[in-house]
Amino acid sequence: MADAGRPLREEFDAAGQFAVLRRALPVYAELQSATMQSVERLLQLGIPDRRLHRLPRLLEELISDEVLAVGRSAEATAELRASARRLLPDFEHCCADLAAAPCSAALDHGDLHPGNVLIRGGDYRFCDWGDSSVTHPFVSMGVTFDMVFSQIPAVDRAEGAPRLRDAYLEPWATYGSPESLQADFLRALWVADVVRALDFARMFAGGNKESRARWLPLVAKQLEQWVQGGRRGKS
Numbered sequence: 001m002a003d004a005g006r007p008l009r010e011e012f013d014a015a016g017q018f019a020v021l022r023r024a025l026p027v028y029a030e031l032q033s034a035t036m037q038s039v040e041r042l043l044q045l046g047i048p049d050r051r052l053h054r055l056p057r058l059l060e061e062l063i064s065d066e067v068l069a070v071g072r073s074a075e076a077t078a079e080l081r082a083s084a085r086r087l088l089p090d091f092e093h094c095c096a097d098l099a100a101a102p103c104s105a106a107l108d109h110g111d112l113h114p115g116n117v118l119i120r121g122g123d124y125r126f127c128d129w130g131d132s133s134v135t136h137p138f139v140s141m142g143v144t145f146d147m148v149f150s151q152i153p154a155v156d157r158a159e160g161a162p163r164l165r166d167a168y169l170e171p172w173a174t175y176g177s178p179e180s181l182q183a184d185f186l187r188a189l190w191v192a193d194v195v196r197a198l199d200f201a202r203m204f205a206g207g208n209k210e211s212r213a214r215w216l217p218l219v220a221k222q223l224e225q226w227v228q229g230g231r232r233g234k235s
Helices: 014-044 055-064 074-099 137-149 154-175 178-204 209-215 217-234
Strands: 106-108 117-120 123-126 133-135
Touching (some): 014 133, 014 137, 074 217, 106 137, 178 209, 178 217
């Protein structure tokens, strides 16, 4: 691993990380595109199946799972479940819209942030694939955007987000118009919260008591973020 390079977050400040990611994300997108023809093989290897047609049912099961109650009051858990269930029809429509796109399933890193992007010379390497799954490729940008823009002042986010989005979408230009790709990108960012919540539930459910108490509340926190995203989309 030492020969693979240094993590971006150890080499650059927030502005520097942003600048490097604008160059690295198209490389990552090309990597994803190359996996589209290998989806069945990836699933056979045991990578979690988060393809769009499965997500509404997986979300419905997660909403009913006791994992949402860890570290929360009964009242807060019931409120989250009710809010999430109200958005299930919208989520199903969103997944169906994304599934109609020609690039609907590929490998998703699952945790693509500046700590997992290594740089050495002019090469970029993407490490720590333990959270990976097969889903819509644009879902990958959920974690990336959350991590990157949490470090950037709010006044810079409105300009920075489209620039980072467009850099990532450039290699996907053969799959649709800029307008259609941007629309799918927004949909995928909402879906990303569900994929992340499912991933947290998978990773931490088998831990010991202390580990479960520390990490399982992230499942509900991620689902709350998804609910808020759905409310904003309807407003």
